[in-house]
Amino acid sequence: MNEPRTRVRAGVNYTPSHGWFHSWRHVDWGAAREDLQAIASLGADHVRILPMWEILQPNRTYIDPSAVEDVARMVAIAGEAGLGASVDVFQGHLSSFDFVPAWLTSWHRRNLFTDAEVVAAEADLVRTLDAALAGIPAYEALTLGNEVNQFADEPHPTPMRIDSAQAGAWLRTLLGAGSPRGGARRALVHAAYDAIWFKDRHPFLPAHASRLGDLTVIHSWVFNGTAQRYGSSSTESRRLAEYLIELSAAFAEDPLRGVWLQEIGAPGNVIPEDEAGDFCRHSLLNAAGCASLRGVTWWCSHDIDEGLADFPPFEHRLGLFDTRGRVKPLGEAFAEVARDLRGCPAPEARTRAIVIPVDEEDVPVSRGALGPGGSVFEAWMERARAGERPALVTSRTAEDPADLTRRGIADAHTVAGGLSGSYSGVSDPSVPRMARP
Amino acid sequence: MNEPRTRVRAGVNYTPSHGWFHSWRHVDWGAAREDLQAIASLGADHVRILPMWEILQPNRTYIDPSAVEDVARMVAIAGEAGLGASVDVFQGHLSSFDFVPAWLTSWHRRNLFTDAEVVAAEADLVRTLDAALAGIPAYEALTLGNEVNQFADEPHPTPMRIDSAQAGAWLRTLLGAGSPRGGARRALVHAAYDAIWFKDRHPFLPAHASRLGDLTVIHSWVFNGTAQRYGSSSTESRRLAEYLIELSAAFAEDPLRGVWLQEIGAPGNVIPEDEAGDFCRHSLLNAAGCASLRGVTWWCSHDIDEGLADFPPFEHRLGLFDTRGRVKPLGEAFAEVARDLRGCPAPEARTRAIVIPVDEEDVPVSRGALGPGGSVFEAWMERARAGERPALVTSRTAEDPADLTRRGIADAHTVAGGLSGSYSGVSDPSVPRMARP
Numbered sequence: 001m002n003e004p005r006t007r008v009r010a011g012v013n014y015t016p017s018h019g020w021f022h023s024w025r026h027v028d029w030g031a032a033r034e035d036l037q038a039i040a041s042l043g044a045d046h047v048r049i050l051p052m053w054e055i056l057q058p059n060r061t062y063i064d065p066s067a068v069e070d071v072a073r074m075v076a077i078a079g080e081a082g083l084g085a086s087v088d089v090f091q092g093h094l095s096s097f098d099f100v101p102a103w104l105t106s107w108h109r110r111n112l113f114t115d116a117e118v119v120a121a122e123a124d125l126v127r128t129l130d131a132a133l134a135g136i137p138a139y140e141a142l143t144l145g146n147e148v149n150q151f152a153d154e155p156h157p158t159p160m161r162i163d164s165a166q167a168g169a170w171l172r173t174l175l176g177a178g179s180p181r182g183g184a185r186r187a188l189v190h191a192a193y194d195a196i197w198f199k200d201r202h203p204f205l206p207a208h209a210s211r212l213g214d215l216t217v218i219h220s221w222v223f224n225g226t227a228q229r230y231g232s233s234s235t236e237s238r239r240l241a242e243y244l245i246e247l248s249a250a251f252a253e254d255p256l257r258g259v260w261l262q263e264i265g266a267p268g269n270v271i272p273e274d275e276a277g278d279f280c281r282h283s284l285l286n287a288a289g290c291a292s293l294r295g296v297t298w299w300c301s302h303d304i305d306e307g308l309a310d311f312p313p314f315e316h317r318l319g320l321f322d323t324r325g326r327v328k329p330l331g332e333a334f335a336e337v338a339r340d341l342r343g344c345p346a347p348e349a350r351t352r353a354i355v356i357p358v359d360e361e362d363v364p365v366s367r368g369a370l371g372p373g374g375s376v377f378e379a380w381m382e383r384a385r386a387g388e389r390p391a392l393v394t395s396r397t398a399e400d401p402a403d404l405t406r407r408g409i410a411d412a413h414t415v416a417g418g419l420s421g422s423y424s425g426v427s428d429p430s431v432p433r434m435a436r437p
Numbered sequence: 438m439n440e441p442r443t444r445v446r447a448g449v450n451y452t453p454s455h456g457w458f459h460s461w462r463h464v465d466w467g468a469a470r471e472d473l474q475a476i477a478s479l480g481a482d483h484v485r486i487l488p489m490w491e492i493l494q495p496n497r498t499y500i501d502p503s504a505v506e507d508v509a510r511m512v513a514i515a516g517e518a519g520l521g522a523s524v525d526v527f528q529g530h531l532s533s534f535d536f537v538p539a540w541l542t543s544w545h546r547r548n549l550f551t552d553a554e555v556v557a558a559e560a561d562l563v564r565t566l567d568a569a570l571a572g573i574p575a576y577e578a579l580t581l582g583n584e585v586n587q588f589a590d591e592p593h594p595t596p597m598r599i600d601s602a603q604a605g606a607w608l609r610t611l612l613g614a615g616s617p618r619g620g621a622r623r624a625l626v627h628a629a630y631d632a633i634w635f636k637d638r639h640p641f642l643p644a645h646a647s648r649l650g651d652l653t654v655i656h657s658w659v660f661n662g663t664a665q666r667y668g669s670s671s672t673e674s675r676r677l678a679e680y681l682i683e684l685s686a687a688f689a690e691d692p693l694r695g696v697w698l699q700e701i702g703a704p705g706n707v708i709p710e711d712e713a714g715d716f717c718r719h720s721l722l723n724a725a726g727c728a729s730l731r732g733v734t735w736w737c738s739h740d741i742d743e744g745l746a747d748f749p750p751f752e753h754r755l756g757l758f759d760t761r762g763r764v765k766p767l768g769e770a771f772a773e774v775a776r777d778l779r780g781c782p783a784p785e786a787r788t789r790a791i792v793i794p795v796d797e798e799d800v801p802v803s804r805g806a807l808g809p810g811g812s813v814f815e816a817w818m819e820r821a822r823a824g825e826r827p828a829l830v831t832s833r834t835a836e837d838p839a840d841l842t843r844r845g846i847a848d849a850h851t852v853a854g855g856l857s858g859s860y861s862g863v864s865d866p867s868v869p870r871m872a873r874p
Contacts, residue, residue: 022495025462026503058459061746066463098543103747105542106535106594117746157543158595309498309554310540 009295010338011046046084079138090145123177198371210251227270265299277333350391374421446732447775448483483521516575527582560614635808647688664707702736714770787828811858
């Protein structure tokens with residue numbers, strides 16, 4: 001995905017229609033084939049596939065070959081449907097549930113980021129999956145795992161404490177574990193939820209997102225306080241993804257580094273169902289206004305059966321298809337946007353930037369100021385509301401004329417009145433990840 | 438198993454030869470058939486089968502029909518090998534690993550004993566398994582789960598706190614969840630590790646073990662401090678199981694209530710390998726000296742491949758068969774003992790008893806006194822070393838001549854010098870369950 005942009009790729013996070021991700025225990029290949037063909041029928045060009053870690057690697061030194069085969073077969077079937085496919089390695093966490101292997105929890109509680117034997121096992125799984133998928137044309141990318149950063153900090157109920165150096169070391173080790181990548185189509189990346197941008201003292205850093213791995217990965221969820229504070233159809237909600245992409249560009253050493261908007265969805269706890277289509281259209285087209293954007297992957301393909309319990313209620317209805325397999329109005333909206341994205345040219349460069357104060361290691365002085373309600377966030381959104389397409393730069397870039405020129409920035413504006421803001425992140429008691437800090 | 442004793446049944450806890458219990462994710466039926474035939478070839482008459490809870494019930498309101506089918510097929514294959522089969526429902530815990538479903542842990546942390554929705558789901562799984570197995574002639578018993586009591590107390594790293602009333606209510610609810618049992622061959626039971634007998638303030642009580650369910654279930658492991666304190670070939674080690682069975686009889690309201698010695702093994706951390714066969718022979722024949730004993734189930738069938746990591750080291754070598762499927766000397770010893778047990782008549786009744794001081798609810802005044810190193814334990818073992826076959830009675834029985842008569846006890850001896858003892862339980866740092874109090 002890291003070639004210069006000629007279009008914005010549009011794909012879908014694949015949530016199996018029958019039995020959700022539990023279906024990995026014995027895949028119904030007929031159902032999977034139908035699901036993937038349905039996704040392709042909307043004009044999507046790729047899917048993100050999320051296997052379960054405890055099934056792939058039930059013991060630290062045992063990777064189940066048949067589980068690896070299942071992932072490879074799924075990628076191949078996606079290919080037969082005309083889709084590219086990326087695979088996440090460590091789930092880890094999915095929709096409020098933690099599926100961490102037994103060899104890491106309870107009596108065997110070990111730090112998944114710093115324990116040398118554990119990290120060696122993880123590297124082995126990355127290598128094994130990559131090798132198993134290498135021969136499949138549809139295989140496009142490996143992501144280390146779904147928002148693994150959440151295991152390293154509050155509000156996780158039992159965080160595995162690490163510092164930023166340890167977070168960086170873990171990422172570098174595992175991103176180095178894949179095979180050498182000669183081709184342009186395959187990427188090895190990592191993905192974090194937005195604490196990496198907005199939460200002070202969170203061990204994973206903006207520089208990790210923007211500099212490690214073959215692409216920068218963004219997960220944009222307006223239930224992070226944005227929709228609650230500004231409204232479901234506000235500029236802030238509809239440009240949150242765009243803002244995150246621009247924010248990530250400020251920390252990238254290569255101004256042309258590609259960005260993958262890997263997760264964005266319309267959560268019903270803050271976006272009314274009849275606004276979901278508009279939210280999808282506006283959010284994705286705003287994001288496409290970022291020159292760095294290479295692709296978007298909507299969350300998610302299929303609604304979750306009401307017969308499965310204990311999900312945050314809105315998780316059941318994030319799909320483009322309902323539980324009977326029918327395209328929802330949101331699915332039709334996505335199909336239209338996907339078509340528009342395919343023809344979407346690279347936008348004009350942004351020339352005016354808001355400055356992010358950082359220390360000498362490019363760590364933001366206040367990450368709270370970058371999040372919803374924060375002073376940097378609000379300064380950027382104020383310009384956006386005025387019709388501008390602002391960029392962001394770090395204070396170190398702002399002090400370096402050559403770097404500003406390199407990034408095409410003519411005007412870097414420091415927010416007056418100092419930094420303020422603090423990330424609450426989450427505020428819906430129906431969401432376990434929110435309700436149990 | 439609750440018919441009057443005409444023989445002692447001898448069986449084996451089935452640990453699959455390939456992939457351990459992870460093999461439930463996709464059973465190799467050929468390998469399972471060979472395993473079960475090999476077990477039968479030793480003269481075993483039954484197996485205990487331990488499926489994994491998270492596979493059977495990956496979501497609180499979703500029981501996977503194909504996983505249930507797998508359990509039923511395993512029971513049927515055991516039957517084809519000439520074996521009866523019992524099934525444990527909630528694993529839960531196996532050999533130091535906790536496999537608790539994601540809907541009970543982490544963000545969803547819920548008390549598996551007291552949460553009404555959780556208990557309803559558990560009852561549903563008991564009913565579903567029982568119904569699925571009811572038509573299979575080999576099906577003999579359902580056990581609620583493997584030592585589920587450990588989740589309710591230290592040293593579990595994250596115990597779910599309950600009191601004894603809640604423990605009893607949980608057992609009564611789930612033991613009431615199976616279908617009405619008309620036949621003599623099928624039992625619904627629960628199983629605890631020995632904290633139930635030896636650990637003061639443990640919420641599960643001796644009366645729960647001895648009065649709830651169709652049989653009393655005993656798990657006897659000499660790594661609980663017995664072998665460490667008294668020696669691997671001591672009377673205490675070789676009569677621990679017998680002692681536990683007699684201890685359980687003291688709390689049974691029906692003196693003839695059957696006992697199932699469901700787990701006993703020769704752990705290499707405290708029993709040298711060249712003593713394992715003798716340990717097996719002595720332990721099981723001593724246990725057979727208890728009139729209440731109906732059956733024994735050795736732990737376990739197959740050694741665990743060294744390629745699987747993070748087990749307590751001795752867990753790899755508890756099997757009757759090695760990892761290449763060859764009968765070990767221990768397996769030959771077991772086969773001999775199994776033959777002897779088949780012809781084993783009911784023993785003479787025991788007439789002399791040691792008294793267990795209890796309160797008005799039959800809770801031992803000191804459970805520590807009942808465990809290795811405790812004053813009641815040592816008084817019983819002193820008589821045993823002198824060649825006696827002592828019984829045990831509660832102090833309430835001792836004060837009730839009619840109850841003594843009913844139990845055939847002519848002489849009840851109160852230990853002089855008061856009660857002493859405290860259960861340390863575990864002392865081997867190689868065992869995670871021991872090392873992390």
